[in-house]
Each structure stands twice: as C-alpha cells, then as structure tokens.
Amino acid sequence: MASLGGRRTTFLTGKTVTFIVLVLGSVIYLMPFLWLVRSSLMSTGQIFRMPLEWIPKPFRWQNYPQALTAMPFFRYLFNTLIVLVFVEAGTLLTAPMAAFAFSRLRWRGRDLLFFIILTSLMIPYAVTLIPTFILWKSLGFVNTYLPLTVPAWFGGSAYYIFMLRQFFAGLPIELDEAAYLDGATPWQVLWKIVVPLSKPALITVAVFTFLGVWGDLMGPIIYLNDAKKYTLAVGLTIFRGAYSTKWNLLMAASSVIMIPPIVIYFIGQNYFQRGIVMTGMK
C-alpha cells in the first residue's frame, strides 16, 4: 500500500513540476509579444526610462494611427492582398491538380516524375534566385507583381503537391471508380469528390501560402523597385529606415502586421497542426 501511495505522489508531483515549467516557458515565449505591445503604447521617453517600466503611462493609443499614417499602410496592405489573392488562387487550383494526377490517376512515368519533383525540395532557393530574376528581367516584368504570383499557378510548391498527394492517397479509390462509372471525367472527380473531402489538407496549404506571402521579404525586395508597389513586409523595413528613432511607432506597426497571421492561425489551428505533421511524417 505504502509504495503504491508513494508512486502516486511522485506521479502527481511530476505533473505539477511539468505544469510549472510550462508556465515559466510560456512566459518566456510570450515575453517578446508583451514587450512589443507595451513599447507600442509608450512615448519614446518612457521606453528609454530606467528602471524598466511595464505599464504605459499614459497609454498612447494614438501611436497606432500615427504609425499607420506615417507609412502608406493601406496601400501596402492593398498590394499585399493583391499578391495574396493571385497566389492563393493559383496554388489552390494547380496544386490539387498535380496532387490528384500523382495519387489517383495511373499513367506511365508517374512515380518517376513525382520523385524528380520531390528532389526540388533539396534545391536551395538561393540557386534558382538569380536565373529566375534574369528570366523575369529579360521578359520585362520586373517591377510588376507577375514574378511574385505567376509561379503559384504552376503547382505552387513541391511541398504543397507532396502534402496534398499524401492526403488524397488516403481517400478510398472506390469513390472515384463509382463516379467514372457514372461517366464523370477526372476533372469532375477532382473538384466534386476529392477536393470537398480534403478540406483539412487544403486549409493547411492555404494557411501556409498565406504565411509565405505575408512574410515574404526577399521576393518583393528583388522584384519591386517602385515604392508604391511595396508589400507590407517591405514597407515595414522602409519604415524602420525612415523612423529609426521612433521605436514606439515601429513597434505599433510591427504589432499590426502580426495580427492577421495570428488570427488565421487560430481559425485554422486544428487543421494546420495536422498539416505540419503530414509533411513531417512519410
């Protein structure tokens, strides 16, 4: 009896210790966000004050409108959304097409070709960066949104094709066979049967795509040279250059740019976590 009780206590204290360490860890991982929000609501004077103060006095809510008008925020937002819409549309149209052909249709050379496409996961983006730029330059499309959006219309990324293929492969093939017997074409089977059953995977791809476009810095820096065409991520770096001493405004602008990914994450959280696991495990 005594030993049983003893084990139960260690089990319980083990959980308590885990809980306490997790609380401490969460505080550490959330600290930068608290710091950001706190600094975004202060005067620059208070940010620099010693000793450290956590509560803004007074709360300078006006930092936010000031930061958003100091840079052409809504123009940048609009530009980012344009890129986003075209990239999402292209990815969500062509990635499922490729994934469908690689998982649910039979044709010669299918597996070999799929393997070749998978090797592209190993090719660093630094290698393709310069020739791709020269291609767009020679076509005369630098300083347009085409270099940032058109690649998405060619299957998006091998990651997405791979992820969707894994998901599609798990759906029962009898569904397709029944539809073919009724005279459906592969195109109809894809969009009427497979896609509606694959919402978790598609949402994951959409969220990944969103995060990629929203945070992309290299692409817009290289391809856009007209300040009016900048996206939010580039806009923020420009803002830092122009207002390098106004830390409070910089922090306000940074908080704003963080909000959409966090909102999207909370909406798609359950699907999204599963999606990461899908890419991780073969």
Add this chain to the structure above:
Amino acid sequence: MLALPGIVGYFLWVLGPTIAAIFMSFTNWSLAGKPQWIGWENYAKLFNDFIFKKSLFVTFYYAIGSVVAGLLVSFFWALLLNVKVPGRSLFRTFFFIPSITPSVAVAMVWLTLYHPQFGLLNHIFKSIGLPALRWIYDEKQVIPAFIVMSTWTIGYTITIFLAGLQGIPEYLYEAAMLDGATWWHKLCHVTIPMMTPTIFFNLLMGVIGALQGGFTQAYIMTSGGPNYSSMFYTYYIFLTGFQYGKMGYACALSVIIFAIIICLTVIIFRTSRYWVYYEALRK
C-alpha cells in the same frame, strides 16, 4: 493532363534555373553587359575572397549552433507538452505563435530586445547583476545572439516531435515500468531510441534550412556587420547579385552552397543507419 502545370513549373522554376545557375557561374554576367564565358575564373576568385570565407564560417557557425540548440530546446518542450497537464493545448499554442509571426516582425521585436540601452535582455541582465552585453552590435556576440533568437521560432520542430512522441506505443512504457525503470531510464532507453527517425527528419530539415537562413536578420538587424561577423551566406549572395550586380559571381556562390547542402544531406543519410532506429527495417 492535370499534372501539367506542376511539371512545367518544376522545369521552369526549379530545374531550369538550377542548370542556368551552373552555366552562369562560368560567366562574368552583370546586368548591364553581355555575358562572357570565363571558365573557372569565378571559382578561382573565391579562394581570395575574404568575405566569402567569412560568410561560409559565419553560416556554418550559425547552422551548427541553431540546429543543435533548436533540437535540444524543442525536444525538451515537446517532452513536457506531451504530458497530460491542464491547459495543454493552450501551452502548445503559446510555443507555436512565435513561429507564425512574419520574420520581418520577429526581427523588429528582437532588435529592441537586444537594444544595448533600453533592451529587455540588458534590463534583465543588469537586474540580476550580470554585465550588459552589446548583443548583435558586437562581433563575437552577434551569432550567439542569433542562435538564441532562433530558439524562439521552433514551433514547427516541436509539432513534429510531438507527433513522433504520440507514435511511440504505450506498451513499451508499460514494459519498462514493470522492469522498474525510472523516468530517466525510460527517456534514454525507450523515448530517445524510438524518436531517432523524427530526430533525423528534424536534423536534416534544420541543417538545410539553417544553411540558407539569416537573410532577414542580416537585412534588417545588422546589414551583415559588425565587420562582416553576421554576413550570412544568402545575404552575401543577395548583395553580390543585386547590390553589386555581379550575377555570374553570385551564381558561383550559390552553386557552392548547393554542393555543400547536397554533400551534407548525403552524409546525414549515410550516417543515419548507425543511429536511426527503423521499426520496418528491423529483421
């Protein structure tokens, strides 16, 4: 043919540019003039390029540090997050949120955390009696500072570790319990061996990612300085190609990192058979 866009895209955006990069690395292409074939000249120049050597060193330093630190820290948190405690899914969210934050915003926040005068980290250091540091403004401290920063955005690694932990069959732990194993024994003799495939995956992805990392940090936070001490490789490629317009030379740089990544991938795969446990391969 439904796969056509994907296949065309592969040749257009991946294979084509890769082959083009290899060709271009043998030319002196700058955006202004016509390219000339100069043979191995770009590669010969690398040997005398101080910044190239420095950036290679910096990138390896960062890659080794951030991959090792990232694996240890994320494994630690995954172990704890796998315990059934109240509010577990909330904790998981907290650890994941930094990873979905746009890298530009991450750089901005850490710029102020590391600020020598009013940064949070120096406030903490001073309050517990440690000397204030210069962090990213010091040649010796900048890479360690970036390694610390990289352990903030490990949500994806944690998630994959968690999935691996959930895949370990319960009966192994029960058998270990019957043998009177302590939690430490269970960790060393059940959890870690069973997790080697997941560790392998995270290691490989971590190495490939870290060798291409650092661009945003260098671009926003340090401009590669002080004194080239954070001249990450991709940032140097970017500068060479797009600031100095030396496209041929930048391609030679990119071919080198490509070759390094391929070699390391092969090495990691080759050595994996000595330490990765595959259930399916066991005879």
